[in-house]
Amino acid sequence: MKALWQNYRKNKLAQGIFLLLYIGITSLSLYLAQKSVTAFLLLLASLLLLYFTSFKNVTKWLIAGVVLVILLPFTASNGDGYQSYMEVATLVGIYISMALGLNVVVGMAGLLDLGFIAFFAVGAYSYGIFATAQANHFMPFGHYPLSGESFWIFILIGCFVAALFGILLGIPVLRVKGDYLAIVTLGFGEIIRIIFNNLDRPVNITNGAMGLPSVTPPSLFGIDFLYPSQFYYIVLIILVFTIFTVRRFEHSKIGRSWKAVRENEIAAQAMGVPLVKTKLMAFAIGASFSGMMGVVFAAKQAFVDPTSFTLLESITILVMVILGGMGSVPGVILGAAVMTILNLQVLTEITNWLNQLSTSGAISIPDALSPSKMQRMIFGLLLILFALYRPQGLLPAKNRKYDQKLLQKGSKEANGDSLREQSPIENAQEV
Template identity: 80%
Template sequence: MKKLLDALKVNKRAQIILLVCYIAITSLSLFFAQKSVIAFLLLLFSLLLLYYTSFQNRTKWLIAGLILVVLLPLSASQGDAYQSYMEVATLVGIYVAMALGLNIVVGLAGLLDLGFVAFFAVGAYTYGIFATAQAANFMPFGSYPLSGESFWVFILLGCFVAALFGILLGIPVLRVKGDYLAIVTLGFGEIIRIIFNNLDKPINITNGAMGLSSITPPEIFGIKLIYPNQFYFVTLVILLFVIFTVRRLEHSKIGRSWKAVRENEIAAQAMGIPLVRTKLLAFAIGASFSGMMGVVFAAKQTFVDPTSFTLLESITILVMVILGGMGSVPGVILGAACVTILNLQVLTELTDWFNQLSLNGVITIPDALSPAKMQRFIFGALLIIFALYRPQGLIPSKSVTFDLKDLKEEDDETIAVPANKTEKLNA
């Protein structure tokens, strides 16, 4: 079996044949079996198979774009489950973008943040307040709610406001690290949630615990975006931008500075890396991605309240980063997708299946062990198993390695060249 896999790794023709056959079979399965969650998940699994092929990056991106833009929506669009599939896919995109933002802070810069969902809340409320009549309570000019066309401006505005809050968080925590940093960021997240929960007096800005309802849906070319399949493409475009930005930052000068700070702050400072600016950039850029997705979340749900931004959400996003592999962009994408699909679809479908068996009298499940109550237990058990047997993550971060022998040969060649030139000059 190992020989077969090794032979497959170097045979691109065999890889493309197997991949095309797999994508065709899973797409047709989802097309004809619309209520099959397994077919939907298997089609998404083709993206992971694509990652492990030996194609060029441009080819991988083209095939992935074909799957996500054409095959997935088309295959799932022939039944009643279409919108539910697109809802899951949209939420996967939202959480992947947030996990990539947290990966900059935790995975690259090494700054443990337990209040990351606060930036998500800032983006959501930034759009929610002005897309409802709530803004009329404190804005002396303008008419509210704003039209759905303002949504596209608020994506950038949510990005900027969340980045600003990231800087405000980063300034007081520059002197702490480790456990103390985790405590401070946890407190920041709770403070933001409590402020939104109580900011209904003396001036009603956030409507308090009642939340903001009837948020104006986005609008483009006179078309209102109200269905999950429409938000799917909006989320996909933003996600592609986030992935491109993160990959460019990872291999840039600032990305190397983040990694240096993560490994050893004293050594990084000795090499001339400005710690204050480097850390603030990590907080600001990571928060900006979360703020953008907060705007999308508020527009999609048309309702936001403080209960959507609890500590559990921050921990869930952190779990996505750790499970996928801290510092690894493909790993974080896989970790976020796995956790989101597990919570939204797999465990939910498993619960419904067990409940149906119990109603039909096939099995008898005690009330204390009902699947609805055991979802968190199953999720936690799976995380413990991964932590024990895969502590480095699903797709670990790859460090650049150098062959010492090759480096010595290059040094010898560099030394030999001037010597040859000197001999010619003497001749």
């Protein structure tokens, strides 16, 4: 069996045929059975199978693009469950982007942040205040609410404002580590939520606990974005940008600096890594992705209030990072997708199925024991199981491997060239 698996891993043609058949069958199943959550989940699982193939990265991106941009929306659009499927897919994209931002702070830089949802709130309120009539209470100029075309500018504004708040958080906690850092960031997240909850007096800026209703939907070329199927493409574009940016940072100089700080701050500083700059960049970059998705969330929900940004949400995002694998971009994507789908669809469908059995008299289950109400206990059990048997997560982080002989050969050639360049100078000095 092992030999057969090894042959399959080496045979790209067999992988391509199997993947093509799998995507075709699951797409056809979703197209014919519109209310089948299983078919929807199996089609999404094709992306995980694609990750384990031996194709080049460009090929993987192209196939994933075809599945997400064409196949998934088209095959799900043939029935009443279309918008519900797109709602789940949109929220999966939002949570993946936030989890990738937190992975920069926690997984790469090793800075435990329990108040990450605060940056999401900052982005949401940045758009919500000016996309409703709320800004009329304190802005001496301008006409509000702003039009839906301003949404595209506010994505960038939410990004920069959240990054600024990330820097403001990072400055006072630069010398704090470990448990103390977790306590400080937890307090920061709660402070932001309480400020938004009470910032309705003496000047009414956020409308307090009443929230901001009737947020102006985005519009482009006269088309209003009102449905989850429309927001799906917005989230998909931002998510692709987030993944590309995080991957570039991961293998850049700043990414290696984050990992050095994570492993040992003293050793990293001794090697010339600037601790202040490195930590502040981790907070700012991680927060910026959350701020962008906060703007999208406010526009999609058309309502913003402080109850959406509790400590429990921060812990949920942290669980996504831990479950997928800290420091691993593919792992965090998988962890966020599993947690979101489990929460929004799987547990809900199991609860509905058990309720139908209870109604028909086939089985009697107390309402308090329904899976949707035991969500936190199920997540807790998952964490315990993974801590015991898979502590590195679903897809652990992998470091790039380099050929030592080639590196030594390159260093010798570089040293030889430098010696040849320096020899005339040395001769001149001797003369």
